[in-house]
Amino acid sequence: MIGEKKRLAILASGKGSNALNIIGYFKKHPSIEIAFILSNNPEADILKSCDESGVETFVFHSKHFYETDQVLEFLKEEKIDCLILAGFLWLIPENILHAFHDRIINIHPALLPDFGGKGMYGKNVHAAVLQSGAKQSGITVHLVNEKYDAGKIIFQKTCVIDDNETTESLSHKIKTLEHENYPGVIEKYISEKEAT
Numbered sequence: 001m002i003g004e005k006k007r008l009a010i011l012a013s014g015k016g017s018n019a020l021n022i023i024g025y026f027k028k029h030p031s032i033e034i035a036f037i038l039s040n041n042p043e044a045d046i047l048k049s050c051d052e053s054g055v056e057t058f059v060f061h062s063k064h065f066y067e068t069d070q071v072l073e074f075l076k077e078e079k080i081d082c083l084i085l086a087g088f089l090w091l092i093p094e095n096i097l098h099a100f101h102d103r104i105i106n107i108h109p110a111l112l113p114d115f116g117g118k119g120m121y122g123k124n125v126h127a128a129v130l131q132s133g134a135k136q137s138g139i140t141v142h143l144v145n146e147k148y149d150a151g152k153i154i155f156q157k158t159c160v161i162d163d164n165e166t167t168e169s170l171s172h173k174i175k176t177l178e179h180e181n182y183p184g185v186i187e188k189y190i191s192e193k194e195a196t
């Protein structure tokens with residue numbers, strides 16, 4: 001029903017291809033809406049894209065995030081139900097983790113628990129995967145806790161690593177998998193949570 005949609009806020013600090021893809025997916029959704037894009041990076045490309053497409057944004061600084069309740073208060077005032085991380089590199093502070101228990105979702109561009117943790121983002125991840133000699137990689141969607149990439153895994157999908165694979169080609173394969181799967185995984189998780 002109108003007015004009772006689940007309100008999601010996306011945290012993104014970079015290019016924002018996943019964030020834009022998620023925005024598109026939920027644009028006319030009957031029960032889920034993207035209420036805000038939050039970023040710690042005022043220069044993030046995703047903010048410019050949001051300005052152009054009319055999605056509301058909120059930028060915060062490290063001090064506000066980690067030393068005050070300002071971001072949490074904002075989320076509460078805006079009646080945000082879930083947080084979606086899409087290229088957001090900072091750990092989530094305890095006040096927000098506590099208030100959004102089991103309601104913060106992240107996507108990682110490899111098959112956790114391998115190739116996760118601090119510093120494992122962007123091309124670093126794909127380079128480490130190739131370096132390991134792994135025959136497959138993939139994506140992991142997981143809940144967020146106080147450690148990097150360590151929360152409960154809710155979805156994984158694999159892709160084959162070809163003999164001549166490069167970090168660029170693997171990165172492209174993984175982005176495609178992310179775009180194909182992340183919005184639907186979010187939708188399923190939220191719908192099932194709502195039903196329980």
Ligand code: GRF
Pocket residue numbers: 014015016017018019085086087088107108109122175178
């Ligand atoms: C994605 O690869 C995601 O797995 C990771 O950050 C990247 C963000 O890419 N958490 P984009 O900004 O959505 O293009």
